[in-house]
Amino acid sequence: MGLLTELRDSITRVTEGLFSASEPKRIGIYGPPNAGKTTLANRIARDWTGDAVGPESHIPHETRRARRKENVTIERNGRSVTIDVVDTPGVTTKVDYNEFLDHDMEKDDAIRRSREATEGVAEAMHWLREDVDGVIYVLDSSTDPFTQVNTMLIGIIESQDLPVxxxxxxxxxxxxxxxxxxxxxxxxxxxxxxALEGDNMDEVYDKIAEYFG
Structure with a gap:
């Protein structure tokens, strides 16, 4: 009876391993506000599925809830990887409603948007700590990357041993x-x-297949 139980448990472990290996990996797109995360998410989704993930905007914190595009299969050099692309809100230490006033919003709308954006930051951190299998970290190359938020997030990613x-x-x-x-x-x-012009996306896809495959 003990042998049968061990055999059954072994088969169960192997079967579970096979199924879990076939599940798409959840890849979170992270970075500060206005780094181009949604533009990148849409570029990836459109190139491989024909669909977009969400609206793009020059207004900061346009993405205020994590959005997910499932089963995006990327094929590169004989290698295939299927991922769920998770476009997350831009992470910052403080969301100021005055940022929205600068874009001609009414004060009530600006306050509401800032509140939603703050909740979005908390959601992004929850995804990072609990729900992603890897991270694409997007930075605006025209701005200074030496910020407290970038250092903190990269540190968290490294502490969780996530591929980035x-x-x-x-x-x-x-x-x-x-x-x-x-x-x-x-x-x-x-x-x-x-991500806007599509420059060097071939190398990006090569690296996604390499890092997350």
């Missing part, structure tokens, strides 16, 4: 500085791209 791909976005901008991002996080490879 750092992308230096917006290389189409004149003041883009890829090396500055590479210098900020030398322990990780930095991949340049323009």
């Amino acid at each position: 791909l750092i992308l230096a976005n917006k290389v189409d901008l004149e003041d883009s500085n890829i090396q500055r991002i590479a210098n900020a996080f030398p322990q990780h490879e930095t991949i340049p791209l323009s």
Whole structure:
């Protein structure tokens, strides 16, 4: 009886392993507000499924809830990886409603948006600590990457031993500085791209297959 039980348990473990290996990995797209996370998420989703993840905007904190595009299969150089793309709200230490007033919003709407954005930051942190299998970290290459938020998030990602791909976005901008991002996080490879223009997406997809496959 004991032998049969052990055999049954062994078969169960193998079966569970097979099924779990086939499940899509949840890859969170993280970074500060306006780094181009949704633009990247939409670029990936459209290239491989034909659908978008969510609306893009120049207004900060447009993404105030995590949005998920499931079963995105990326095929590169004979390697195939299926992921769920999770577009998360931009993480910041403080959301000021005055940011929204600068975009001609009424005060009540600005306060509501700032409250929703603050809740979105908390949701993004929950996903990072509990629900993602890997991270694509997007930074605006025209801005200074040496911030408290970036250092904190990269530290959390590393402490959880999550695979992370750092992308230096917006290389189409004149003041883009890829090396500055590479210098900020030398322990990780930095991949340049323009999610808006689609520049260097082939290398991005190669690295997604390599890191998360």
